[in-house]
Amino acid sequence: MTRNALRAVGAALTLAVVLIALPAQASAADRLAGARQVLALTQQRLSFMETVAASKWLSRSPIQDSAQEATVLQAARDAATARELAPASVANLFAAEITAAKVVQLGWGDEWLLYGFPADQPPPDLTAIRPQIAALTPAIADALTQTSLAHCVRDARARLLRDAATTIATAKVTPAVRESIVDAILRVRPVGRLAPCGRV
8 A cells, every 4th residue: 555545544544533523522512511501590590699698788687598498499399390300409409509699698798797888789679689580490490401411421520610610700609619519410310310321
């Protein structure tokens, strides 16, 4: 075989390897698309928390609101059941989001203790804000229906943590908050399916 022929064979083999790899890469991206959507919706949810903190600060209400948290978790379980997701796994994610929300609210409270609350900030209406936050629950649940294979993707946690570092950009969010959200997303499962990886 001539040198030119060898080069042609080599080029063909290289192209074949690339073409084989492309569907796998696209498939991995598809499997993480739902998880990335959850991260984006989580950012939307947490973006309300400065306003929630301000409302509680001005009304001298505690950050901890057990009754509201129970309502959020029950709504998460109901949304999971309607979408054939394991309710406990979805509630686990929302518990992580509740913890994240409290971290952000406490962060603002600490800042206001040190530097004072902005004198020109009008008091927010928490009753108007909560429906907007609640409206994100079904959207998050919808996105979670697309995450059943996310944990099967190689380096899924590392990839999603990199995404979370830029997507969840609300002030006062910590790396630990982002990790807890990503870990909870990767634990969400459809009803009756514990490890649906197969060949990935």
